[in-house]
Amino acid sequence: MLKFIKSAAVAALLSATAVAPGYSQAVDPSVVMTACAAADSTEAGCLASVDAFVGGLVGLSADQADATLGELASALANAGLAGGANISVIVAALEAIAAAISDPAQAEQIRSVAAALAAGTDIPVFAVGGDDGDGDGDGGILASPN
Numbered sequence: 510m511l512k513f514i515k516s517a518a519v520a521a522l523l524s525a526t527a528v529a530p531g532y533s534q535a536v537d538p539s540v541v542m543t544a545c546a547a548a549d550s551t552e553a554g555c556l557a558s559v560d561a562f563v564g565g566l567v568g569l570s571a572d573q574a575d576a577t578l579g580e581l582a583s584a585l586a587n588a589g590l591a592g593g594a595n596i597s598v599i600v601a602a603l604e605a606i607a608a609a610i611s612d613p614a615q616a617e618q619i620r621s622v623a624a625a626l627a628a629g630t631d632i633p634v635f636a637v638g639g640d641d642g643d644g645d646g647d648g649g650i651l652a653s654p655n
Contacts (some may be wrong), residue, residue, distance in 0.1 A: 513655040520649070538562065538581050546588035550598045559602050563609045582606045582619045590625045600627045 544550060544558035562581065566574040582603055587598040603623035610616040625632040 521587075536582060541581060542584060542588065545585055545598055546594045547592050547603045548595060550560055550595050552598050552601045553601050555598045559605045559609075575610050575612050575615055578606050579615060579619075580608050580620070586626065586632070587623050590632075596626055599623075 527545040536624065541555075541558045541562050545555035563578070566577060569577065585599050585602050585606075588594045589596055593620050600623045603619050603626070607623070608620040
């Protein structure tokens with residue numbers, strides 16, 4: 510149950526826009542997941558897969574591309590939380606995805622998740638639940654990678 514809550518929280522965080530993605534036929538997130546989330550994944554292979562995925566988003570609006578990239582980042586972060594993946598490869602993929610996102614706030618959220626996965630610390634899920642009343646706008650909700 511706790512892993513489901515963590516996964517849902519990460520998904521809500523990284524898929525900040527409500528635009529339904531319109532994938533081109535060349536874009537397949539399962540290719541990126543295979544290249545990045547396996548225990549024996551390499552950073553070079555993963556990043557090449559992410560680059561190809563981003564290239565396949567040409568023609569989508571910025572909002573659609575950002576939503577699609579947010580969904581991919583969520584799936585990768587969840588793979589990192591589930592264990593068995595090479596965290597350094599997942600972190601590199603998340604950084605590459607963040608660099609491709611046009612929305613600075615969403616990109617920063619992805620970078621925050623990448624940093625938390627790299628450090629093995631709680632993932633801030635400030636996009637879930639609004640403000641917790643302390644005025645910092647972080648929602649006060651944390652998801653632990655442990």
